[in-house]
Amino acid sequence: xxxxxxxxxxxxxxxxxxxxxxxxxxxxxxxxxxxxxxxxxxxxxxxxxxxxxxxxxxxxxxxxxxxxxxxxxxxxxxxxxxxxxxxxxxxxxxxxxxxxxxxxxxxxxxxxxxxxxxxxxxxxxxxxxxxxxxxxxxxxxxxxxxxxxxxxxxxxxxxxxxxxxxxxxxxxxxxxxxxxxxxxxxxxxxxxxxxxxxxxxxxxxxxxxxxxxxxxxxxxxxxxxxxxxxxxxxxxxxxxxxxxxxxxxxxxxxxxxxxxxxxxxxxxxxxxxxxxxxxxxxxxxxxxxxxxxxxxxxxxxxxxxxxxxxxxxxxxxxxxxxxxxxxxxxxxxxxxxxxxxxxxxxxxxxxxxxxxxxxxxxxxxxxxxxxxxxxxxxxxxxxxxxxxxxxxxxxxxxxxxxxxxxxxxxxxxxxxxxxxxxxxxxxxxxxxxxxxxxxxxxxxxxxxxxxxxxxxxxxxxxxxxxxxxxxxxxxxxxxxxxxxxxxxxxxxxxxxxxxxxx
Numbered sequence: 075x076x077x078x079x080x081x082x083x084x085x086x087x088x089x090x091x092x093x094x095x096x097x098x099x100x101x102x103x104x105x106x107x108x109x110x111x112x113x114x115x116x117x118x119x120x121x122x123x124x125x126x127x128x129x130x131x132x133x134x135x136x137x138x139x140x141x142x143x144x145x146x147x148x149x150x151x152x153x154x155x156x157x158x159x160x161x162x163x164x165x166x167x168x169x170x171x172x173x174x175x176x177x178x179x180x181x182x183x184x185x186x187x188x189x190x191x192x193x194x195x196x197x198x199x200x201x202x203x204x205x206x207x208x209x210x211x212x213x214x215x216x217x218x219x220x221x222x223x224x225x226x227x228x229x230x231x232x233x234x235x236x237x238x239x240x241x242x243x244x245x246x247x248x249x250x251x252x253x254x255x256x257x258x259x260x261x262x263x264x265x266x267x268x269x270x271x272x273x274x275x276x277x278x279x280x281x282x283x284x285x286x287x288x289x290x291x292x293x294x295x296x297x298x299x300x301x302x303x304x305x306x307x308x309x310x311x312x313x314x315x316x317x318x319x320x321x322x323x324x325x326x327x328x329x330x331x332x333x334x335x336x337x338x339x340x341x342x343x344x345x346x347x348x349x350x351x352x353x354x355x356x357x358x359x360x361x362x363x364x365x366x367x368x369x370x371x372x373x374x375x376x377x378x379x380x381x382x383x384x385x386x387x388x389x390x391x392x393x394x395x396x397x398x399x400x401x402x403x404x405x406x407x408x409x410x411x412x413x414x415x416x417x418x419x420x421x422x423x424x425x426x427x428x429x430x431x432x433x434x435x436x437x438x439x440x441x442x443x444x445x446x447x448x449x450x451x452x453x454x455x456x457x458x459x460x461x462x463x464x465x466x467x468x469x470x471x472x473x474x475x476x477x478x479x480x481x482x483x484x485x486x487x488x489x490x491x492x493x494x495x496x497x498x499x500x501x502x503x504x505x506x507x508x509x510x511x512x513x514x515x516x517x518x519x520x521x522x523x524x525x526x527x528x529x530x531x532x533x534x535x536x537x538x539x540x541x542x543x544x545x546x547x548x549x550x551x552x553x554x555x556x557x558x559x560x561x562x563x564x565x566x567x568x569x570x571x572x573x574x575x576x
Contacts, residue, residue, distance in 0.1 A: 076143075076145075085125060086146040086149070087148070087179060087180070089179070090177040090178055091288075092152075092188075093175075099268070099281065100175070101155065101197065104151055105142025105174055105191060105194035106194060106195025108143060108238035110237075110239025112236060112239070115216065115234065116131055116132045117234065120232075122182075123182055123183075124179055125179065125182050136234070140236045140252065141238060142174070142252065152174065153175075154169060154260055154265070155167070155268055156169055158262070158329050158332075159329060159330045160331070161329065161363075164267075166271050167268065168268075168331050169198070170197055172194065172195070172206065172207060173193075173194065174191045174194050177189060187257065188259055188260055189233065189256055190257065190260060192207055192212070192254075193250070193251060193252040207253065208242045208248040208250065209250070209251040209526075210529070212252070213235060213526055213529055213538055216542075217538070217542065218342040219232050220542060220546065221517045224547070225548055227318065228339060229338055230257040232253055232255060235253055237251050257334070257340065258337075258338050259285075259334065259335070261281075261336065262333060263331070263335070264330045266281060266386065267330060269281055269385070270384070278388065286303055289335060290302070304382060307337070307379065308379050311379060312408055312415055313337070314337050316419055319371065320416065321513065321516065324346055324357055326344035326357055326366055327341065327360070327366060328378065330378045333375070333382075344359060344361070344571075345572065346522075346570070347452075347519070351451040354368070356368075376408040376412075379408060413434070425505070425508045427497050440458075440490070444477075447476075448564060452514075452516050453559070456514055457473035459505050459508035459509045463501050463504075514559050517541070518562070519570050520561075521537075521558055541558070
């Protein structure tokens with residue numbers, strides 16, 4: 075790996091505060107050189123947001139940069155250290171086994187952003203792995219991250235994807251690739267766990283202060299700033315998980331090393347969007363007990379926050395009994411905060427303008443109309459938007475066709491219509507507002523797999539590019555993309571599983 079100064083590289087104005095301020099939480103390391111890097115895709119919109127020269131980077135020189143072969147001046151490539159609870163079991167040392175943080179840039183909006191590699195080779199934290207990434211998982215992360223961004227959900231994003239010219243050995247030989255990921259930061263619950271389990275209180279204080287300065291500057295100088303940090307992270311996670319639930323997203327591996335303190339979604343391994351509504355839906359091949367099933371995501375988020383609370387307790391003050399009581403108060407408030415954000419989202423999805431006492435029951439009862447009938451979650455809300463366009467039942471046909479037995483829907487629809495009519499909003503305006511929050515297009519599992527298979531097996535990126543184009547405008551119905559609005563046939567989607575890969 076060499077350092078270069080060119081028109082493409084010069085735009086990276088790195089200011090590496092993590093490496094500068096948090097010694098002991100990383101190991102300086104270099105990316106493995108790859109034989110034949112080729113740029114698959116540059117996220118030009120994100121590059122512009124970061125203040126980079128997209129035209130210069132969309133080139134063979136960009137491929138050298140995004141593979142790690144040649145890096146801009148100012149990079150300080152490090153492998154970050156963290157611990158984590160993985161499926162409930164604690165590992166005191168995990169860390170970046172196939173990732174490297176290049177450094178931080180301040181974007182056009184004045185926000186500090188991490189730029190990092192995934193798949194850049196072995197590090198001291200690789201634990202026997204090769205540190206590489208296969209092409210399929212790299213493209214999956216690119217697709218899902220961009221879909222989440224377009225849906226308005228806080229997320230890490232892909233800046234670039236390159237193939238390396240290498241073969242990565244998994245169940246079969248696969249083309250190797252490197253993803254360049256952008257994040258508000260990579261500080262995780264597991265980062266705090268790593269420090270606490272080692273009893274390094276000075277470093278724990280520095281990490282907390284750094285996190286506050288970077289993500290919650292309003293807490294600076296407050297006497298209970300670390301308690302405030304726990305509250306603030308809990309609030310952001312409550313809102314984030316509610317947004318996942320509102321669109322049927324299942325993360326698949328909600329370990330504490332995959333929960334960021336910034337409140338962004340991170341690590342798109344065995345993730346997927348739910349087709350047919352079922353609270354017990356699990357896609358991850360390694361989640362045999364359903365720990366991270368769709369309906370379990372809110373309580374698991376709170377469980378992860380409890381682990382953060384344990385790590386922060388020494389900073390709450392000398393009276394640890396008081397500290398525990400303060401932490402418990404935050405944790406016990408999580409369900410109410412989550413429900414607040416979930417219901418806020420559901421009101422928009424149902425077309426409700428006012429807040430009324432029975433809104434929670436109205437929302438949950440609509441979900442119950444779908445249970446046990448293989449009703450598509452995304453289509454149900456989109457067709458409900460169509461139904462709202464008329465003041466009577468004349469536009470309910472498509473919604474009813476989703477239900478094999480619409481008896482429960484027959485009981486629910488009059489309640490919903492009575493609620494809408496009481497608000498006196500023009501039906502066309504209401505339907506338009508609902509369509510702005512109920513997507514037509516999500517990353518349908520069969521379409522994602524179709525795009526990955528074409529790229530990996532045939533070197534054909536056309537389905538990948540077309541899928542990205544569809545997902546970048548998820549709320550705008552376009553006739554030419556009607557095939558992307560439907561789930562796969564039930565027989566084809568039964569038993570669908572996703573895998574960790576990057």
